[in-house]
């Protein structure tokens with residue numbers, strides 16, 4: 001049976017960041033990915049200035065937007081800053097770039113290999129070649145919102161968001177957020193332009209709508225906004241925001257598997273990267289204080305409270321959205337306060 005120091009499950013941004021940081025410190029790291037290609041994921045690809053824009057190479061940025069248009073039933077506001085507030089990246093390219101860094105650091109990546117279960121320091125994997133067991137000292141679950149590693153810990157997922165995304169073959173000039181409680185409850189519709197196409201989609205709390213219902217609402221919103229959405233290209237993804245910690249004995253959870261994405265906006269790339277790097281530090285030094293994780297957990301909690309409030313008082317949702325926009329317009333609330341990173 002092959003033995004490794006750390007077995008990381010899932011080659012999304014969380015798993016890649018964690019594996020790279022550990023391998024750079026000389027640890028033997030094996031990273032499993034069930035898909036054959038690393039990177040692609042149902043996602044709008046939005047990254048924020050304070051979170052990530054400064055950390056990824058310029059050539060990965062597809063669009064950078066110093067202005068954000070936010071619309072509600074009654075208002076439309078334009079927030080503008082000197083630096084881009086949000087930029088867009090292709091998840092495929094971000095994944096490939098991060099995988100390159102991981103390989104360079106010495107991570108052994110096993111694509112097309114599925115994690116099936118674990119116990120007593122051994123994990124069962126399945127690939128084209130059949131089943132295989134690997135022994136490990138530490139197991140890191142970075143396997144997204146449907147995490148199997150999380151399930152082996154017996155942790156439930158009670159708070160979860162639902163996102164629908166399609167790429168429209170046209171580049172819109174502006175980045176837009178549409179707060180529309182009538183259609184999306186506490187969620188929103190978005191228009192995020194990329195280099196040659198635009199991500200159009202909707203995010204909502206999964207307790208409010210089924211996937212089919214959210215899709216009907218997304219299509220209605222597109223019709224109202226004269227957006228032609230290729231219906232058969234709409235893809236759905238879950239956003240786990242039920243955070244219950246990262247360390248469970250010798251098993252760790254990062255990113256969506258840990259429930260660290262924002263329940264309010266669905267922003268999860270930054271939390272995945274930060275938690276992946278922080279968990280690597282915790283494995284290397286169990287006394288590591290994890291300041292960045294505490295900060296992330298604080299922002300996460302703030303966002304979850306806001307979603308809880310908006311979902312409970314859905315009846316006054318449109319009033320709340322109008323108040324939120326007024327506060328943004330008159331700078332009583334900073335747009336960056338809605339981000340997962342800190343200013």
Ligand SMILES: Cc1cc2nc3c(=O)[nH]c(=O)nc-3n(C[C@H](O)[C@H](O)[C@H](O)COP(=O)(O)OP(=O)(O)OC[C@H]3O[C@@H](n4cnc5c(N)ncnc54)[C@H](O)[C@@H]3O)c2cc1C
Nearest residue numbers: 010012013014034044045046115144163237255256268269
């Ligand atoms: C529609 C939509 C739009 C979004 N838009 C944005 C956005 O604009 N900005 C933003 O910041 N966030 C966005 N998000 C959230 C973001 O995509 C996630 O939060 C982020 O990808 C989490 O990263 P991760 O590394 O934790 O997990 P993931 O990126 O989900 O990676 C997990 C990996 O694990 C693999 N895996 C799963 N199970 C197994 C297994 N059993 N064995 C082996 N491998 C496995 C998967 O194939 C996957 O590659 C969006 C989400 C959705 C659904």
